[in-house]
Each structure stands twice: as structure tokens, then as C-alpha cells.
Amino acid sequence: MVIDEVKTLDAKLCTRVRKFISLNLNKITSYLSQNLQYGLSVQCTSSQGVSDDSKVHFSPMFDIWFAEEAHAHDAPITPEHMNHARLCVALVSVCGNAMRDVLRTQVSAPHTDIYQAILAEKGKLTGRSGRPLLNPNQINVVFPDPQGMKTGTLDQFDLSLLHILIRNISAVQAPFITGWGNDPHDQPRDTSLGASVERIRSFKNHITGHSADGKVSRQDLEDYWVKIEAVIHDIEKVIGGQMCSQELERQKRQVISVYEAC
Template identity: 85%
Template sequence: MVIDEVKTLDAKLCTRVRKFISLNLNKITSYLSQNLQYGMSVQCPPPQGVSDESEVGFSPMFDIWIADEGHAHDAPITPEHMIHARLCVALVTVCGNAMREILRSQVPAQHTDIYQAILANKGKLSGRPGRSLLNTSQINVVFPDTQGKKTGTLDQFDISLLYILIRNVSAVQAPVITGWGNDPQDQPRDTSLGASVERIRSFRNHITGHSADGKTSRQDLKGYWKKIEDVIHDIEKVIGGQMCSQELERQKRQVISVYEAC
């Protein structure tokens, strides 16, 4: 069911297989018993380091994949919903990983690593109520040890939390023209790390935070995708590597596959 060497799923083929299975299961259950029911799930691999097959779990499939056309209970899922979901995945994963790489690479000179820098700023990050930069849930993620001797891993931090840490813990400088908290100007384009971080914050707000209907049109997708590609390239020019841009390209092919399947 994959269409290239990086194992990108062919969404159209997956949908056809799922429909074929559903159709025949419905026929079988109708012959055997009117009360016989079944559920469709995806098989989840066991946790890392666990080889026991008994640890394999099953999770319900997304409604957009298990809803059968023509039934009254179907959710009104549209191609725009599916495109929006894929765009959100790209934002959370690719842009999130880019921000993690920024944190790892921009450690203040007086600290050995970013975790030491976070602990050194514990008072500022989690001060008394009303003056803390982090809310309670963020504090519990960043400082899972109640004694303040241990920080969480970067993989546990979402974009909002990464943004706060980059601004207040890392060596990244604020955008020269607009400063922190404002959308960077594109004329002339500021390609600094600070401006890239602000652009990701803006993408997060507009795409996932302030969406009224959870939809993204194909035309809007092109615009957002171009902006995300540009900011990822800006970041990689400063910190090096191409892992984020390669992952973004892989997800782009998945988005195209999903849209064509609709």
C-alpha cells in the first residue's frame, strides 16, 4: 500500500481496501446474526524495547477512514477537513522538531546544555502565580521532578512551550525589526532564528489555534505550505542539516495522496 521508497501510504488504495473489508464484513454479519457487531482498529506496535506480542495494542481508526458513504450516521468529513488535519500534523511534527533543534543548538554560553539552562531559569519559568511564564500543566511537563532536579525531554514539549523556552532560556535573539510577540515582516525578509520562531508561532495560531471549522482549502494549503517550507529552509541555513525539510517533503506527498483520494 505504499507508493515510494520512503513508504508513503497510498491513501486511495487504503480507502478501497477498507471499503472492501467493510462491505464483506457487513454481508457476513447480516447472514449470521442481526445482533453481531464488529469494530475496525489499527494495530499498534509494542512499546520500544518490548518484543512480547501480547503487548501489541489496537486503537480505533479515525472516523474519516471508517465512515461508509451513504449511511445516516456518517460524519460530514470533507477533503478540506482531511487536508487541514494533514497540515496540522506537518506543523506539529516538522515545525516542532525544527524548534527543538533550535533549542539544542542555541545553548547560552554559560551552560553546558539546554537542560541546565532550563533548570537555571526555573525561578523565572515557574515563579509564583501571576508572574510565572509557564502554566501549571507546562510546569509539570518541564519539571517532572517536584524537587526541581530534573527536566522533561524536548520531545515532550509542544510548540507553545518550545516558543516560551526559546524566548527566555536559549541564546536566540529577538527579531531586530519587529521584536518578540509580533509577526515578522517579509519586506525585507528577516531570516534570523528569532523571526523564524515567530513565524512558526503565527502558523500555529492561525492553523490550529484559531480555526473556526477545521477546514483548509487546496488554495490555502498551497499558501501555508510555501510559508512553512520557507521558514524551515531559513532555520536550516542557520543551524545546518536537512532532516526537517526532508520530512516536510515526505508529508507533502502524503497530503497530495490524501487529497487525490477524496
Template identity: 55%
Template sequence: MLMVKNSDGQDTDNVDTLITPESDPLLPVNNTDGQDEDDVDAPITQEHINHARLCNALTTVCSNAMREILLINVPLPHTDIYKAILANEARLKKQLNKDQVKLVFPDPQGLTTGKVEEFDTSLLYAIIRNVSSVPAPSNGWGKPPNDNPRDTTLGACVERIRIYRNHISGHSVDGKISQQEFEDYWAKIDEVLRDIEIVIGNHGYLEDLKKRTNQAITPHEARELQKTFQEYRKQTEGK
């Protein structure tokens, strides 16, 4: 269990503890000479760091796992995912917003697509759901998968990542998540990555997540991740 302790050795779980580069060795001390005011590393709390670490895990480890799921589930008769995307252009465009359409179909002639490496979890979810050969979860797309018994199919894993992303983006207004929530979400992300590795093989996603548990997050990085998830929240409002 991850804890923040004060100078007396007492647990400060769920307390809005002020974290600075001097008080937390995980926060590097940056030279702010010549930086704009918005880029100066102002003090942040442990709750800000919790939110940023979850955002980081979703935008890196989870995105990479979803990307591999997409690439290994190309629907027949297509030979690669890019051809499958082009073949489903009309259908897919109905599911995407304007920015996503530009990212997936940057060529006005419709001859090429964007790079899968540039697609975020939201876009990967839409393509997996509408283009790939990944079967729908037992409860169907857009619904929480069964937990008892647990649905461990790739479709259920993709759906859970979408749900976790939406829940965490709901915290993006203030960019804070309590220690207990952080540990709960981290355990859920660990579990879904474990399910994925069982199906597709151990490709290092769990190990990557473990390395990020206590990864240093600067205040600037925390703010940028918060902005990213604020955009996610806007995209999912009303859905």
C-alpha cells in the same frame, strides 16, 4: 498545486468534497471490528484532511526544527539546555500554564526537568524565547517578523511557526481548511523550514515536509489532531 478532481475530471478546489477510503487511495481502509464507535473511520472531507495535514506538519517537522534550534543555542555558562532551564525556573514558570509547568518541572525538588523530546511547539517557543541564546527577531518577540526585507534569523523563524500554529488552531473548531489556504500555509511552512536549514544546515526538514504533503490521514487521526489544536486555541485565547 494540489487538487481534488471529481469523476468527470473537473477541479473541485474549495468544494466540500466527501472523501472516503474507497474514493481516496491516500486513506487506508481500516477494519473497524471491535472498535469503539468514536474510533470508526467515518467519511471526512478534503478540507478536514487539509487541516489535519497542516496540524501534522506543525506537530512533527516544525516541532523537530524548533527542538534543534533550542538544543544548539544553550546560553552560557550552561553546558546543556536542561541546566539552563533549571537556572531560569522562576522566570520560566511565570510564562507557562499549569500543565506546561508540570511537564517542564516534574520533580518537586527541582533537580530535574522534563525531556525536550516531549515539548510541543508552544512550550518550545516559550523556552526558546525566555531561556535560549536565540536573539529576538528584528521586530521583537510576539510580533510578526519583517517580510520586506525578509527577516530570516532563527528568532524570526520561531516566531513565524508560532503565528502559523495560532492561525491554524483557529480553524480547529470545525477542523476544516480550504484547498487554497492549505497551499498557502504549506508554502509558508516550506519557506520557514528553508530559512532554518540555511542557518543551521540541511538536516532533512524540507524533505520530511515533502513526504507529508500527501500523507494518508485517517478520520480518527484527523479528529485527534483537531483536538490537539483545539487545546492550542484555548491556550492562546486573549493573547
């Protein structure tokens, strides 16, 4: 399965072997029992045993990284689908963590703890009409107990919820030119936290909310990646740290390696 003296794996050949094995295992299990299941894993080369602890298991989502399957006539996953999935991962993981860092560092004084700030500023989460700004699901995430006397775990807050909290209870100012709720992509010189938060909201809407087919071309993937990198750097310039930019760079290297394997 290697293609040169340095033992570089032939990705397409490996994928065909794995697909052949999976196809036949599916046939066998369907013949024997509907309740019979199996899992895919690889043996750790550093381990001498064959126990479960020495194996690395594949999750179902791992299939989207096998580029050769995208070229199969019967495969539902295309390279454009994989590009969309990669952007979604970057949004949820990297941009989500960046937004959490913004919320943590920009809560209004004198509340130094984000959870205390959310409880203290609970009244600001009600609109002018008296209706709550949060939907029922978001309320259950932010205030998991019926009395609303404690908040949920910050890691459970998604991008939409983080945007609402940053906009309403933090010290982050609205983008100077466009204001809240508008895409500031036409204002490249606005590198404020508010503009960065709005850009992430816009990325989320265009990538996940306004996608009709869940596909992103390679050129659009590269364009989005440049934009996301710029936003992450803008945020880190204000609040400090490099964890998000380092994670984004790691994901970028993974994307490049997959394309090179194709």
C-alpha cells in the same frame, strides 16, 4: 481492485469495500456483545504466515486519509477537514522538531546541555510581576519532580512551551523589526531564527487556535505548505541539518498522492 496493467489500485473502490466490511462488522458486534471489538489490518505480502507480527494495523486517525469517504453524504470528514489535519501533523512533527533543534543549539553559554540550561535559567521563567511564565501543565512537563531539580523530556515540549523557552532562556534574538510576540509575515526579508520561531507560533495560532470549523481549503493548504517550507529552510540555514526539511518533503508527497487518488 486494480485499474490498469501495472496493478494500480482503485482507491475509491478499495475504500467502498473497506467501508462495507466495517459497516457490517459494526452491526454484527452490536448484536453479539457491546464488549466485542475488532481491529483493521492488512496482511504483509512479504510474510508467509498470518500472525499479528505480519500485519499492519490501522489507527483510527488513518480514516482521514480515505478520500472517498469525504464524498459520502453521511461522512463527517471532508477534504477540507483532511487538509487541516495534515497541516496539524506538519506543525506538531516537523515544526516541533525544528523548534527543538533551535532550543538545543541556542542555549546560553556556558551550558552546553539543554537540560542544565533550563535548570540554570529557571529564574528567567518568571515574569516581571513575579508570576511564572509557564502554566501549571507546562511546569509539570518542564519540572516533573516537586523540587524542580530535573527537567522533563524535550520530546514532550509542545510548540507553545518551546516558544516560551526559546524566547526566554536561549541566545535567539528577537525579530529585528517586529520583536517577540508579533507575526513577522510582513517582513519576508527577516530570515533570523527569532523571526522563524515567531512565524511558527503564528502558524500554530491561525491553524489550530483560530480555526472555527477545522477546515482548510486546498489553496490555503498549498499556501501554508510553501510558508512552512520557507521557515524550515531558514532555520536549517542557520543551525544546519536537513532532517526537518526531508520529513516535510515526505509529508508533502503523501498529500500530493492522496489528491491524485481523488
